[in-house]
Amino acid sequence: MKCNTLSLLLALAACSQIPDARSPAPSTSASTAAAASALPAIEPGILSQYHWQLSDAFDSKGMRIDALFVSAEKPVQLEFSADRLNVVNSCNNMGASYSVKKGRLQIGQMVSTMMACPDAARAALDEAIAQRLHGSLGVSLLARGNTPRMQLAADSGDTLTFTGVPTAQTRFGGPGETTFLEVAAQAVQCQHPLVPDKQCLLVRERRFDEQGLPTGTPGEWQPLYQDIEGYTHTPGIREVLRVKRYTIKNPPADAPAIAYVLDMVVESEKVKN
Template sequence: MRPPSRSSLILFAAVLLAGCASTSSTQTTPGSVPMTQDSTPLVGTDWRLVSAPGTRAGATLSGAGAATLRFEADRFSMRGPCNRHTGAWSRSGDQLRFGGEGGAVAGTKMLCPPEIMARETALLAAMQQPLTMEFEGPFLRLVAGDGSAWRFDSRDLPPAEGRERIVQVAGQRVPCTGAAPMLCLQIRTQPGAAWQAHYGEIEGFDWQVGVEYVIRVREYTVQDPPADGSSLRWVLEEVLERSP
């Protein structure tokens, strides 16, 4: 079994990440008026990350691995993809800088699944250099020098149906009996808890024998399920971790 620190999605340890970047004399003051092509004010808006380099097409970044970026008059804050971050910011035309003379970027340090940590590490690395802002209606794109881009949405997240759950899935199935004998997935929602048989499949989930997963699913209630069927329906939203 993997160490709890890998399969557990939240381990808190407060720490500050110091980083300092110089600002040029051509920069405007933090919180300056957004560019004319910007239909949504940059300051005071919650910008929700909806696309990042490496995410598969159509993947949702809500729940685990999500991020929300917000600019205030002299500081920014960001929740996610794993940790919380804050610091100074400034802009000059379409160029955006994080950190600098107004205050270094600082953040918490939590352990998250490798896919989420990689997403956060890439974003923080990009934030150490000037990023180009591109506005597309309600969307904001931050583009790094190598062309990597992060897309944010200023619109509120529509109410989601169903319930979001984080589930660990074992690498071996076990015999179980529904309408007839079959092999069931083994799942648990707490690291170290006893495995439980999951009657039914997880839609969109390509399970492989010998591989252990941490996944995010959306749970729906099935109205009038068949006598041999489950009253719950699980649909895969994202694979957060897999091993080996």
């Protein structure tokens, strides 16, 4: 069988054509399991190199599982660390231990916060996720061009397909450096050769000890001439951000050699004029 190769840090031994999104899922759980076992094994560490966004979900009768699709802008997303699986864009924070053995994804007991969901669809989303992400699932990686796909196949016949979006560490080729930036409540006008009247975030570096308490003297306020990936500033809100700072290899002319990616918001405060 002729196969494609995945070039974005995927070293798969073989690959398989991804079904079209309109194609129905396998009609029986047996056929789903057989298809999954025929696909290539997953190499250690590959899952943590991507954000896995849910793109398709079908039950054993080929019907789309609509309960898993609440927001097109924020699809259900899986994040893998060395031994932990976390669910992003659910109502509550959800996570479980996991391991991969002989083409099966073994998921431990799902742990969730108990926050009240704002609407019935979001409440149902958490339950729908927990029902399908547990126990032993067939897992396989598929490729279309340079975009990885991951399929999870349950013995019940449910098949979930996720599209891989490279993490910042994958894109920039390293773990990056953790740093803290305080963002002033108001942006400032700054000079840019290509953008008239450009507004820049006003930032300064902050330091915190192991207990999370401020330490040392904050850095000098200065305009930041680039965006912080994943962060949207609201005028009038002062915030402290934990960010990852990456060195960009061979940046284009007049482009920054450093990239900032939001890790989490540490402090947020509304500032009166």
